[in-house]
Amino acid sequence: MQLVINTYGSYLHRDKGCFELKSDGEKTKVSTKKVDSILITTGASISTDAIKLALDNNIEIQFLDQHGRSVGKVWHSKLGSTTYIRRRQLEITETEEGTELVKEWILRKIDNCIEHLNDLGLRRSEEKKDYVNDLVQEIKDLKNKLKRTTGMIDEVRNSLMGYEGNIGRKYFAGLSYLIPERYEFSGRSFRPAEDEFNSLLNYGYGVLYSKVEKACIIAGLDPYVGILHTDDYNKKSFVFDVIEPYRHHIDRIVMKLFSRKKVRKSYFDEIHGGVTLNEEGKKLLIKNLNEYFDKRIRYDGRDIKINDSIQYDLHKIANRLIEK
Amino acid sequence: MLVWFVYDIVEDRPRRKIGDKAIELGLQRVQKSVFLGNVEETTADELLLYSEELINPDEDSVYMFPMCQEDFKKIEILGEAFNKAMANDELKTMFL
Numbered sequence: 001m002q003l004v005i006n007t008y009g010s011y012l013h014r015d016k017g018c019f020e021l022k023s024d025g026e027k028t029k030v031s032t033k034k035v036d037s038i039l040i041t042t043g044a045s046i047s048t049d050a051i052k053l054a055l056d057n058n059i060e061i062q063f064l065d066q067h068g069r070s071v072g073k074v075w076h077s078k079l080g081s082t083t084y085i086r087r088r089q090l091e092i093t094e095t096e097e098g099t100e101l102v103k104e105w106i107l108r109k110i111d112n113c114i115e116h117l118n119d120l121g122l123r124r125s126e127e128k129k130d131y132v133n134d135l136v137q138e139i140k141d142l143k144n145k146l147k148r149t150t151g152m153i154d155e156v157r158n159s160l161m162g163y164e165g166n167i168g169r170k171y172f173a174g175l176s177y178l179i180p181e182r183y184e185f186s187g188r189s190f191r192p193a194e195d196e197f198n199s200l201l202n203y204g205y206g207v208l209y210s211k212v213e214k215a216c217i218i219a220g221l222d223p224y225v226g227i228l229h230t231d232d233y234n235k236k237s238f239v240f241d242v243i244e245p246y247r248h249h250i251d252r253i254v255m256k257l258f259s260r261k262k263v264r265k266s267y268f269d270e271i272h273g274g275v276t277l278n279e280e281g282k283k284l285l286i287k288n289l290n291e292y293f294d295k296r297i298r299y300d301g302r303d304i305k306i307n308d309s310i311q312y313d314l315h316k317i318a319n320r321l322i323e324k
Numbered sequence: 325m326l327v328w329f330v331y332d333i334v335e336d337r338p339r340r341k342i343g344d345k346a347i348e349l350g351l352q353r354v355q356k357s358v359f360l361g362n363v364e365e366t367t368a369d370e371l372l373l374y375s376e377e378l379i380n381p382d383e384d385s386v387y388m389f390p391m392c393q394e395d396f397k398k399i400e401i402l403g404e405a406f407n408k409a410m411a412n413d414e415l416k417t418m419f420l
Contacts, residue, residue, distance in 0.1 A: 004419045017348035021420045028420060033350035033367065034413070283419055290416040 002290050003030060004039045006279055012038075013047035019054075032057040039064060041282060060214065066276055067191070068206025070213070081220025081318065088321040089238070093227045099153045099160075101317070102228040102241060103146070106164055109244035110143045113171045116248050120178050120255065128178065135174045142167050153227055160228060164244075175251065179258045192274030197254065199268060199275050203285055204250035205243075209236075211293075211310060212243045219314040242317070246310055253292050257284070326396055326412060327351075327368050328389040329359040331375070338378035342386070345374050354406040362413040 003019070005012065010023035019030045032053060038061045040046075046061070051074055054061050061074040092098040114136050121132035146163040149156050169187065176185050176197070185195040193199035216223045216239060226237020257263050267281030277285065293307040304312065329346055333339040339357075347353060349371050351361035368388060375386045396412060409415045 001413075001415055002417050004417055006419055010420060016344055018344075023420055029347055030418070031348055031350035033363070287417045287419075294416050 001034050002037050002039055002286075003035050004041065004283075004286055005044045006041045006283065008042050008044070010042075010044040011046075012044065012050045014049040014053045017053075019050060032059065035059050037062060039286070042279070062210060064206065068203030068277075068282075070206065070210035073210070073214075075214075081218075082322075083220075085220040085318045085321055086222045086225065089222055089225045092321060093153060093225070096150065096152060098227045099151065099156060101320075102153065102160065103149070105242060105244050106146065106160065106228075107143065109164075109247065110139065110146075110167055112245060112248035113167065114139055116251060116255075117171065117174050119252075120175075124178070131177060132174065135170055139167050139170055142170075157228060157230075175255060179255065180261075183258055183263070189274065192271055192276060194274045196263060196265075196268055196275060197258070199277050200254045200257065200263070200281070200285055201250060203277050203282065204254055204289060205247065207286070207289060208243060208246060208250050209239060211307070212246065212314075213239050215311045215314045216242065218311060219318040221314060221318055242314070245313075249292065249306065250289075253285075253288050257288060262288075325365050325368060326362050326391045326393065327360070328391060329361075329371065329387070330389070331357050331379075331384070331386045333357075333379060333384045333386070335380065335384075338380075338384070342371075342375050342378060346371060352406060352411045354411070360406065360411045362411065 003021075005021070005023075007023040010021055012019060012021050014020070015029065017032065019032065019035065021028045021030065035054075035057075037059060038054060040061065041064050051061065055074070055076050058076075063071045063073065065071050092101065117132050117136055117139075121129050124132070142163050146160065146167075149159055149163075172185075172188055176187075179197065183195070183197055185197045188201075189195070189198045190202055193202050213223045213236060221238060221242075223236045223239045224231075224234075226235075226241050229235070229237035229240040231237060262284060267278060267284060268275040269278045293305065295306055296303045297306055297309060299309050299312060329351055331339070331342060333342065343353070343357075343359075346359045349361075349367050350363050351359040351371075354360045368390075372386070372388055379386055393412075396408075399408070407415070410418075
């Protein structure tokens with residue numbers, strides 16, 4: 001279970017072996033056995049004993065800003081694995097093997113986008129089905145071009161990112177076409193989001209970034225050593241590289257909220273140049289997000305949680321790096 | 325494993341300690357001396373061993389009843405209800 005502290009002025013402290021939360025004069029006790037992570041989205045206080053209790057029980061405490069991005073987290077300071085993985089990660093960026101790895105991730109992302117569009121196209125009018133089919137065909141053509149691109153990453157970076165960008169624009173145009181008219185949007189927008197759709201998506205991606213980063217660290221991969229995404233000051237380039245196949249999870253959650261008419265205008269606040277998700281809106285999204293990531297899927301012949309599939313994938317990547 | 329943990333303990337101190345331990349281990353208090361939760365088998369054992377040390381076997385009693393999911397669905401509740409989803413580990417997010 002994820003504990004989300006979203007009441008301003010709450011106080012989290014330790015009571016014997018339990019967490020105890022005081023908010024609005026009410027006390028709630030929560031066992032450490034039931035909590036996997038603590039998310040703090042608003043002004044609250046935590047005692048150092050509560051932090052230690054969380055660390056002792058492998059529970060991470062995470063702080064989110066108003067856009068859903070992780071501002072920081074409190075977690076034990078272990079590396080998680082061997083530094084040899086990080087060494088290999090640096091080496092591979094200089095070889096064609098690095099390009100192949102990145103291409104695999106992008107291709108998986110594209111397949112997931114296509115699958116999502118096809119799923120959305122089911123049970124729609126003929127007109128909409130035709131639209132989706134045409135769009136999927138265009139995306140597949142671009143995918144084939146991307147597939148044929150080979151070489152060192154420095155030589156092909158621009159074309160790979162170009163194809164990926166084009167596919168992304170087509171995909172989002174498709175999503176915009178398929179959501180209820182009132183919520184149609186014109187492309188992606190960030191900081192601030194210009195519309196409700198982008199606002200939900202940005203917050204969701206923010207949460208996804210921290211999931212992927214955590215999985216990288218546990219697998220022993222360096223979040224800052226990217227292949228496709230270049231180095232920059234404090235840039236989590238590897239997270240940007242490896243997050244692509246998982247974005248569709250957030251897209252699916254957000255699209256479902258719209259199609260089931262769960263999204264209300266009152267979940268957003270107007271800000272200069274756009275809209276931002278407010279407490280009520282965050283509550284809706286986080287609840288649906290946690291339910292979604294707790295669902296089970298088939299993975300290598302086993303039933304595992306969608307949440308854990310990210311971790312398994314990253315362990316596989318790490319193992320591949322050190323096998324040869 | 326879904327379990328009901330029920331006790332009748334005369335002395336205040338062991339009663340309070342055992343109640344605290346049950347909550348610490350992830351059970352939910354559904355009545356003054358009745359707890360319910362979905363816990364690991366080892367956790368249930370831990371609670372029983374802890375209780376055994378503290379109770380007076382001549383006048384106290386502690387019971388642990390496992391319950392299957394099918395029967396849990398058939399539970400009938402009158403009056404003030406406990407949080408069924410929470411007791412059964414179905415709650416994925418808790419907002420506070």
